């Protein structure tokens with residue numbers, strides 16, 4: 001897993017159409033992050049069209065950040081449509097442990113077999129049915145505390161599971177990697193985690209799920225490191241982050257990725 005650049009190059013060459021069902025907070029920044037990375041985002045969530053669209057997308061991402069019953073219908077229809085069409089889909093279980101409504105949505109989506117699950121430590125613990133201390137959309141648990149739960153969740157669900165934080169952990173239930181790229185300003189900008197889920201979707205389109213997820217996380221974290229050098233605080237960081245993602249070359253990623261087998 002030492003050539004993340006090859007996964008970035010393939011993603012850029014194919015410029016995958018990524019259907020995003022995301023929250024009201026994330027819509028704009030997530031679309032801009034995906035464009036900067038080299039993918040084509042489309043925010044399509046209504047049950048009237050979500051399944052039909054999933055069949056023409058190269059990847060689907062589903063984020064439960066600001067759910068309501070009609071959106072949930074769209075999420076379920078899209079996940080089913082993606083499965084029928086063989087399109088990979090990524091689940092972002094925002095604040096899944098916070099309320100009964102979110103726990104129920106999380107369980108129903110999990111039953112539709114996401115290819116990748118990407119969340120912070122508290123979200124992965126909660127989705128796996130373990131005790132979690134999430135603070136709404138933010139994590140209150142360290143990544144290390146969610147590694148066992150991530151491995152179990154990967155084994156029971158068949159998904160690649162990515163736990164993000166200061167050092168990310170990714171597993172398919174058998175193999176695992178840690179990615180040390182990133183910067184402490186990243187959790188100070190809302191919806192960057194949601195945007196990362198979109199980037200994971202772009203990388204796994206037509207590429208092996210475990211390796212492509214690791215490459216996506218390294219790419220995102222490296223962009224954070226580069227952006228921090230130019231930033232004066234969270235607001236200028238967001239702008240610099242989008243620029244850094246856009247400017248990153250496959251060689252930059254291969255040289256800058258800090259990935260270790262776990």
Ligand SMILES: Nc1ncnc2c1ncn2[C@@H]1O[C@H](COP(=O)(O)OP(=O)(O)O)[C@@H](O)[C@H]1O
Pocket residue numbers: 119120121137138139164165166167168181182183184185186187191192193194196217220221
């Ligand atoms: N303290 C930190 N130091 C470095 N990188 C971080 C830190 N916290 C989060 N990140 C990075 O920020 C991105 C979003 O992750 P995270 O904040 O865990 O997601 P969410 O916003 O869903 O809680 C990931 O690329 C992760 O590696």
Ligand SMILES: Cc1ncsc1CCOP(=O)(O)O
Pocket residue numbers: 023025026065066094137189190191192193194195
């Ligand atoms: C603040 C907030 N509230 C509901 S969704 C959301 C955005 C969460 O974004 P992220 O998980 O990327 O921090």
Ligand SMILES: [Mg+2]
Pocket residue numbers: 092094119120137193194
């Ligand atoms: Mg999140």
